[in-house]
Amino acid sequence: MKRAGDDRLPVVLKAWMFAAVAAFLLLSAGCATKTATPPEEAVPVPPAPAPISVSHVLLQQYDAWKGVSYRFGGTGRSGIDCSGFMLTVFRDGFGLALPRTSIEQSRLGQAVPRDRIRSGDLLFFSDRRSDHIGVALDGDRFLHASTSEGVTVSSLNGYWQSRLSRVSRILDESRYVAGAPLPLSLPAASTLVALR
DSSP states (O other): OOOTTTTHHHHHHHHHHHHHHHHHHHHHHHHHTOOOOOOOOOOOOOOOOOOEEHHHHHHHHHHHHTTOOBOTTOEETTEEOHHHHHHHHHHHHHOOOOOSSHHHHTTSSEEOOGGGOOTTOEEEEEOSSOEEEEEESSSSEEEEEETTTEEEEEESSGGGGGGEEEEEEOSOGGGEETTOOOOTTSOOGGGSOOOO
16 A cells, blocks of 8 residues: 655655766766876986096196196196196096195005006106106107106106106096097197106
8 A cells, every 4th residue: 555655755756766877977088088188297307416527637637728837836727747747637638636746646656567558547657767657648659748848748768768667547437438549638648758
């Protein structure tokens, strides 16, 4: 037996269920109709710094000091001696603190055979009057403070060849490009005067 109002309940329940399903479908459909946003632009990452070329650093030091005259015991622009120049080159160019004198500098590093000279190797010379020190630019040229020319580049061939007494490697090879070619701005070995 049916009572009056009993058939209203299913209609209300049906209406409520219909509204709930419709709301669910609208919300679900709203998520599906979103347009895809473009990906954010990638932030450029700066390239890793290239390894430092020893030759390049030495030539920068040469450019900064060329023409400075030789002065025994000197360490500045008014005059510099060979060991003072090595102290300055390695401090300013490579961040290394060398001792002040060539005798103390000769105790550094690892001995290297003459046929294995590389840029940055310390070169020690014995002369009839005194000892001398320079730094290799490549296999046959070196940078030094000459008693007659001041800061200059000289050839290891000729005058200096027979006076070379020791080659010492002090640079950490993992930080520098060992065999980097020299820039063209350096004079050819044939045009260099091999004077002290």
